[in-house]
Amino acid sequence: MAVPRHAGGDGLDMKIAFRADASVQIGTGHVMRCLTLADELTRQGHQCQFICREHEGHLGDLIARKGYELHLLPSPRSTEQQSYNSTENAHADWLGATWQLDAEQTLDALAAQETDWLVVDHYSLDARWEHQVAKAVGRIMVIDDLADRHHECALLLDQNLGRAESDYNQLVPKNCARLIGPEYALLRPEFAQLRERSLQRRKQPELKRILISLGGVDQSNVTGQVLGAIAKTSLPADTEMDIIMGASAPYLEEVRQQAQELPFKATVNVNVSDMAERMCLADLSIGAVGSTSWERCCLGLPTIAVVLADNQRSAAQALNEKGIAIVANGSGMVSNALNRLLLDDFFISNLTRMTKVGTEMIDGMGRCRVADKLEIRS
Numbered sequence: 001m002a003v004p005r006h007a008g009g010d011g012l013d014m015k016i017a018f019r020a021d022a023s024v025q026i027g028t029g030h031v032m033r034c035l036t037l038a039d040e041l042t043r044q045g046h047q048c049q050f051i052c053r054e055h056e057g058h059l060g061d062l063i064a065r066k067g068y069e070l071h072l073l074p075s076p077r078s079t080e081q082q083s084y085n086s087t088e089n090a091h092a093d094w095l096g097a098t099w100q101l102d103a104e105q106t107l108d109a110l111a112a113q114e115t116d117w118l119v120v121d122h123y124s125l126d127a128r129w130e131h132q133v134a135k136a137v138g139r140i141m142v143i144d145d146l147a148d149r150h151h152e153c154a155l156l157l158d159q160n161l162g163r164a165e166s167d168y169n170q171l172v173p174k175n176c177a178r179l180i181g182p183e184y185a186l187l188r189p190e191f192a193q194l195r196e197r198s199l200q201r202r203k204q205p206e207l208k209r210i211l212i213s214l215g216g217v218d219q220s221n222v223t224g225q226v227l228g229a230i231a232k233t234s235l236p237a238d239t240e241m242d243i244i245m246g247a248s249a250p251y252l253e254e255v256r257q258q259a260q261e262l263p264f265k266a267t268v269n270v271n272v273s274d275m276a277e278r279m280c281l282a283d284l285s286i287g288a289v290g291s292t293s294w295e296r297c298c299l300g301l302p303t304i305a306v307v308l309a310d311n312q313r314s315a316a317q318a319l320n321e322k323g324i325a326i327v328a329n330g331s332g333m334v335s336n337a338l339n340r341l342l343l344d345d346f347f348i349s350n351l352t353r354m355t356k357v358g359t360e361m362i363d364g365m366g367r368c369r370v371a372d373k374l375e376i377r378s
Helices: 029-043 060-065 099-110 127-136 189-193 195-200 222-230 252-260 275-281 292-298 310-322 331-341 344-361 366-377
Strands: 015-020 047-053 069-073 115-121 137-143 155-158 177-180 209-213 240-245 265-270 284-288 303-306 326-328
Touching (some): 015 029, 015 099, 029 115, 029 137, 029 366, 069 099, 127 137, 177 366, 189 195, 189 275, 209 222, 209 275, 222 252, 222 284, 222 331, 240 275, 275 292, 284 292, 303 331, 310 326, 326 331
Parallel strands (some): 115 137, 209 284, 240 265, 284 303, 303 326
């Protein structure tokens, strides 16, 4: 393993590479949280670059606009038959290549300069890939949510509620430092900045504005299903709907048409850059179980959390048990959850409880804690 050139504590900069992908299949969350960490590391004086595969729906333009060096690995060709072993990794097909080829291409991208840290955020990659790439970097940090595969890394982050350090006992080296739990959630600075303002306006709960955000891609059109469920509720006609989608969402135009037909004021907003502000203004969120859960907690935004995939069920259960969110196991349950909230006695107590519990758990400073750990371990 290469020896790191810098020790973060001496004020010298580190060179940090990120290996993460976004696509219609994967979604945008992995790249977005890596960008949050990269922004904080850049603010502290370090140099960051990204290595991403050119999938449909990749976020290369956003990464480049933010000023980061970007290496785009070739997009998978539909005529190529890749050999995936789904018994060893349930998400192997998300990579668009074999792990061996991806490791080779990543090493080529890293060859131009020495790298102190490689941050890997990809469900398709595991200890086999990490072992191959480790020879070219100082240390490897892994961001994981699943605890379902082995890693060869010096630092591991799992920001999910309900996760325990012991879940990784058999999956990482004994000397691997583990950052476990939502206190390490990678939230952009604006969430902490708007926290006090958001909490002030929630001292007298009401339900006038609902934020609907179910992922930047939403390839199954859960947004449309949720809007159909909302149309069946007894929400007042003056309720406002703020619907957030990504530009690459395949059902964007269908959702826009559906929003126009709702009996409420509903606007569809694409690729927003002010999500924290929108959460601050909302009285309730209908959102996915994932990284945005911690953004909502930081701002005390009560939530109906919609389970979109099997790998979200454990996190959803933890959110429900802690009283942070009302969990809807599918879009069809959203109307039931909303109708329950509209009962006066249930409404006030639940919105107040969700705000209190969420904000006690998340302060919005997780990105700083993680960046500091990278410096300490260098």
